[in-house]
Amino acid sequence: MKSIAVDDEPIALEIIESLAAKVSFLSLQASFVNAFDAIEYLQQNPVDLIFLDIKMPDISGFELLKLLDSQPLVIFTTAYTEHAVKSYELDAIDYLLKPFSSERFIKACNKAAEVLEFRRKNLNQKPDFLFIKSGFEQVKVFYNEILYIESAGNYMVFMLQNDKILSRLTMKEVLHLLPETDFIRVHRSFIVSKNHVSKIERNQLHIGKSVIPVGSMFSEDVTNYFSGVIL
Numbered sequence: 001m002k003s004i005a006v007d008d009e010p011i012a013l014e015i016i017e018s019l020a021a022k023v024s025f026l027s028l029q030a031s032f033v034n035a036f037d038a039i040e041y042l043q044q045n046p047v048d049l050i051f052l053d054i055k056m057p058d059i060s061g062f063e064l065l066k067l068l069d070s071q072p073l074v075i076f077t078t079a080y081t082e083h084a085v086k087s088y089e090l091d092a093i094d095y096l097l098k099p100f101s102s103e104r105f106i107k108a109c110n111k112a113a114e115v116l117e118f119r120r121k122n123l124n125q126k127p128d129f130l131f132i133k134s135g136f137e138q139v140k141v142f143y144n145e146i147l148y149i150e151s152a153g154n155y156m157v158f159m160l161q162n163d164k165i166l167s168r169l170t171m172k173e174v175l176h177l178l179p180e181t182d183f184i185r186v187h188r189s190f191i192v193s194k195n196h197v198s199k200i201e202r203n204q205l206h207i208g209k210s211v212i213p214v215g216s217m218f219s220e221d222v223t224n225y226f227s228g229v230i231l
Contacts, residue, residue: 008035016051046070052065061074061076077096077098094107144193145160147193148190149191149192156168186213
């Protein structure tokens with residue numbers, strides 16, 4: 001977890017540097033007594049976490065955060081109690097009141113690590129649904145509900161397990177919306193859910209009670225995919 005420390009008191013920075021060295025997952029990249037130097041550094045070197053003093057001579061810690069394009073996690077370090085409420089309004093991870101113990105410092109770092117891990121997981125986690133425009137509505141549909149999609153003139157028909165939705169989309173637009181890992185185009189007019197195919201024949205697929213044709217232009221892709229998953 002990359003971090004920096006900003007405090008106009010050199011002794012306070014020395015304490016943070018000493019404590020940070022004891023936290024295995026924490027990498028203190030730099031320390032600054034000048035807040036503007038810290039801002040300049042952050043513009044070129046994004047970090048995960050800032051240890052930030054509040055009362056500084058030229059600019060407060062709160063004002064510094066407002067000048068940043070991206071918002072890293074923040075642990076405020078201060079000798080004053082009256083700013084605690086405002087710090088949490090800014091979604092601070094913690095508020096360390098000087099002088100703080102090593103145990104208190106490590107506890108704050110652990111909280112920051114947990115939040116960072118949660119954010120990273122959510123960032124990498126792809127949604128399992130999409131919104132389909134139908135008339136004047138946007139209908140939420142989970143990918144695993146979709147059996148297949150059929151082109152019908154100027155519309156695309158989403159056939160679901162218990163419903164169907166008509167949407168004024170093109171085949172190209174639908175292909176862009178759907179994850180390639182779960183869906184495959186098998187015909188000029190059909191896209192099917194790979195997970196819902198129950199039977200494979202030479203020129204057609206079965207999904208439940210529906211029989212979906214496989215076009216000659218797409219038969220090689222269909223064969224290659226399903227031969228790879230058949231044991």
